[in-house]
Amino acid sequence: MNIDMQVNKLPARTYRWLKLNGEKVAVKDASFDRTSLRVSNIPTGVTLVEGMSLEESDEFFEDLHKICESRDADEALPNGDNDHAGKSQLVRTGMGSDMDRLIEASECGVTYISCGEGCEIAEPVVLSGGGDGSGVSSQLIRVPKGASMTVIMDMYSQSEDQALEAVSTRFLVEKDAFLKLVKVQMLGRQVTYLSDLGGMVLDGGRFEMVEMELGASKSYSGICVNLMGDHSSSLVNTGYMASGKQFYDFNYIAEQRGVKTDSEAVFRGVLTDKATKNWRGSLDFRKGSKKSVGDEQEDTLLLSPEVINRTIPLILCGEEDVDGHHGASIGQLSDDMLFYMESRGIDKEEARKIMIRARLDSIARMIPEGKLRNHVSRYLDEAI
Amino acid sequence: MSEDLKKSVSDINQSMYDFKDEENEQDFYREKAGFTREIIENISREKKDPDWMREFRLKCLDLYNKMDMPDWGPDTDGLDMDLISSYVRSKSDMKGKWDEVPEDIKNTFEKLGIPQAERESLAGVGAQYDSELVYHNVKDEVAAQGVVYTDFESAVTGEYADMVREHFMKLVPPTDHKYAALHGAVWSGGSFVYVPKGVKVEIPLQSYFRLNAAGAGQFEHTLIIVDEGADLHFIEGCSAPKYNVANLHAGCVELYVRKNARLRYSTIENWSKNMYNLNTKRAYVEEGGVMEWVSGSFGSHTSYLYPMTILQGDRSRMEYTGITFAGGGQNLDTGAKVVHNGKYTSSIINTKSISKDGGIGTYRSSVTINASAQHAKSSISCDSLMLDSISRSDTIPGMDIRTNDADVGHEAKIGRISDDAVFYLMSRGIKEEDARAMIVSGFADPVSKELPLEYAVEMNNLIKLEMSGNG
Numbered sequence: 001m002n003i004d005m006q007v008n009k010l011p012a013r014t015y016r017w018l019k020l021n022g023e024k025v026a027v028k029d030a031s032f033d034r035t036s037l038r039v040s041n042i043p044t045g046v047t048l049v050e051g052m053s054l055e056e057s058d059e060f061f062e063d064l065h066k067i068c069e070s071r072d073a074d075e076a077l078p079n080g081d082n083d084h085a086g087k088s089q090l091v092r093t094g095m096g097s098d099m100d101r102l103i104e105a106s107e108c109g110v111t112y113i114s115c116g117e118g119c120e121i122a123e124p125v126v127l128s129g130g131g132d133g134s135g136v137s138s139q140l141i142r143v144p145k146g147a148s149m150t151v152i153m154d155m156y157s158q159s160e161d162q163a164l165e166a167v168s169t170r171f172l173v174e175k176d177a178f179l180k181l182v183k184v185q186m187l188g189r190q191v192t193y194l195s196d197l198g199g200m201v202l203d204g205g206r207f208e209m210v211e212m213e214l215g216a217s218k219s220y221s222g223i224c225v226n227l228m229g230d231h232s233s234s235l236v237n238t239g240y241m242a243s244g245k246q247f248y249d250f251n252y253i254a255e256q257r258g259v260k261t262d263s264e265a266v267f268r269g270v271l272t273d274k275a276t277k278n279w280r281g282s283l284d285f286r287k288g289s290k291k292s293v294g295d296e297q298e299d300t301l302l303l304s305p306e307v308i309n310r311t312i313p314l315i316l317c318g319e320e321d322v323d324g325h326h327g328a329s330i331g332q333l334s335d336d337m338l339f340y341m342e343s344r345g346i347d348k349e350e351a352r353k354i355m356i357r358a359r360l361d362s363i364a365r366m367i368p369e370g371k372l373r374n375h376v377s378r379y380l381d382e383a384i
Numbered sequence: 385m386s387e388d389l390k391k392s393v394s395d396i397n398q399s400m401y402d403f404k405d406e407e408n409e410q411d412f413y414r415e416k417a418g419f420t421r422e423i424i425e426n427i428s429r430e431k432k433d434p435d436w437m438r439e440f441r442l443k444c445l446d447l448y449n450k451m452d453m454p455d456w457g458p459d460t461d462g463l464d465m466d467l468i469s470s471y472v473r474s475k476s477d478m479k480g481k482w483d484e485v486p487e488d489i490k491n492t493f494e495k496l497g498i499p500q501a502e503r504e505s506l507a508g509v510g511a512q513y514d515s516e517l518v519y520h521n522v523k524d525e526v527a528a529q530g531v532v533y534t535d536f537e538s539a540v541t542g543e544y545a546d547m548v549r550e551h552f553m554k555l556v557p558p559t560d561h562k563y564a565a566l567h568g569a570v571w572s573g574g575s576f577v578y579v580p581k582g583v584k585v586e587i588p589l590q591s592y593f594r595l596n597a598a599g600a601g602q603f604e605h606t607l608i609i610v611d612e613g614a615d616l617h618f619i620e621g622c623s624a625p626k627y628n629v630a631n632l633h634a635g636c637v638e639l640y641v642r643k644n645a646r647l648r649y650s651t652i653e654n655w656s657k658n659m660y661n662l663n664t665k666r667a668y669v670e671e672g673g674v675m676e677w678v679s680g681s682f683g684s685h686t687s688y689l690y691p692m693t694i695l696q697g698d699r700s701r702m703e704y705t706g707i708t709f710a711g712g713g714q715n716l717d718t719g720a721k722v723v724h725n726g727k728y729t730s731s732i733i734n735t736k737s738i739s740k741d742g743g744i745g746t747y748r749s750s751v752t753i754n755a756s757a758q759h760a761k762s763s764i765s766c767d768s769l770m771l772d773s774i775s776r777s778d779t780i781p782g783m784d785i786r787t788n789d790a791d792v793g794h795e796a797k798i799g800r801i802s803d804d805a806v807f808y809l810m811s812r813g814i815k816e817e818d819a820r821a822m823i824v825s826g827f828a829d830p831v832s833k834e835l836p837l838e839y840a841v842e843m844n845n846l847i848k849l850e851m852s853g854n855g
Contacts (some may be wrong), residue, residue: 080456
């Protein structure tokens, strides 16, 4: 399979030389040997359908398509708006429509995960992935009215071979429902990882996500949360550490359409050696999202003179009565903090490790499952 | 808060700028519309360009024809380049006394208050009408310090020709973007300023640009060199009457701030709402130099305006303070760019944006910290205020950091006028509309306090007029 992809597009293009309008990914001679994510734990009360065709999966979004089709009418768009929003992708994802083309071409089956209305599933659904060769998978998660569910996606491999892992996930959080999604990526250092996510949250629903990006050679992660319903909310926490020549490319979009929606995102990470990171974060307040609030915070620690850190935090606003905020702090360890630590008998190298660890642990400790949390902890021990 | 009150907010009061003067063939020369080799050669001949400049113009035209339009930013479909006349000038020569300037042109600048400002508070004035300067003067005591302030055409061929040739379009090369190439091909008018080593010009110099002709373009070139340890405040003002056809402004500003020098460049842009303002400004700052931009964008139909600073020397710094007020029918895409190359360089970007009545205000910026810029610091703050729900306000700030020794902080906020703040002021006996005007004035205060007093007063008056609905 050969596909030239343009992924993680910025919702409103800017200067070309900044190289932040999106990333090109050339998939060459790819053949997928296996499903990327396999179900390893299904708690009681969860409905699981594997191997569903893309056509069958589309039916779940028919009603949503109807809602989506009426949106954007007569709405002024930001300068440099990309046409992918609302047109080629009715249910928008972070990576965009080219990822859909890849999934379609791979002919992989869709895994559908859901539960009954009002069900509170205490135990997490666990999907595990990674291994030899290349993998692809597509998930559809639906949390019905009043239900709550946690889904863990654990991608791990020790393979030193070049490979591709492509994972596409769409979700629907219905009225007053709750979904917590945990994505942990600790793939081998020759793997290219494509992780696409997009979904909708309806009235009173809440979406939470914990994401840890630690492995792979190149990782592209796109997240789009559409807060369609009134009083819907989302919280995304991402932690990452890139070293060597690792390349991480993130695209986060919170599309706020309902009244009194609330989005919050924290991106916290460490770059060292010759690592490169691009981060695009967009709060997109659409017309009608009155009294909505949005906040995104980025905290990046740079530990080598050869790192490249590109950041572009957008606030797009077509509604007057909203409150959007972005804050970023990019730099090295503060001399004051290092001095403080040294004055307490902790040498510079140890102090550095403590500070890196503290940053990443602040996200990792949100992983609800002990076994995975410990695995991440051991991985970080070795990496740091 | 009543919706009616919000709707009463009207466009900026343009009456003092929106007056037209008839331009007849007897007194004015107008080049035909479009951008062809023949037209460029005509302009070059008219201006008695040296050979190198003529060849440069033609190369730029080739580049312009080959280059793409940007695929980002506001829509420019309403700008038909085949209808824009690149060169319109009065048949009268440039004068050094207002009394000698043709009566109709002098009246225009009188209405804009330029001669009065020169008498009261400026060290020198250049006044451009359409494509050429019609008046240029610098006070004797400033000239006596060795300060050179002249029209650009004279500079290209006169005493400073070598200095001009060495710097002209080196900071903004014609390959930079399509409209930089266009500027290189058709530039006309503008100013050249040289401040010698150690000279501190106590009161500002000002250039005022007036585009009176319908369907014309203005392409002035400003080159300022502030030599070692020198200090200058330069003010640029722009206005035009409103026509039903598009006008184009594609000027270019190149600023060199030498070692330990300081330059403050203030712009009050109030072009009419049929203007496409595609202007390019760039500063190069050497060791210990300081570049300060103060920018107020009130006019234009469409703006692409991002003054750029290259902090080349160690310990050089820049500060950008800007306000953009986008009203009905306006799409103002403004901001700043900075590149840190030197060690211990610092930049501060502080912008305010107000959108109302369907206007689109976009803050767009870039901060680049290269590997050589160890210990660089950058602080960016952009606040936007939306006055109604039919407007748009977007912030698009890019950052590219390539050293671990940098310290970058960024804050952005978008919001509306707080009901609590209005309620508080009303509970102290202030009327609702006055309370709203006070809050907007307070929002703009960090910018207005950086402006020269006369401009700050004018800006605050405009805000009050707007908020009272009497504009």
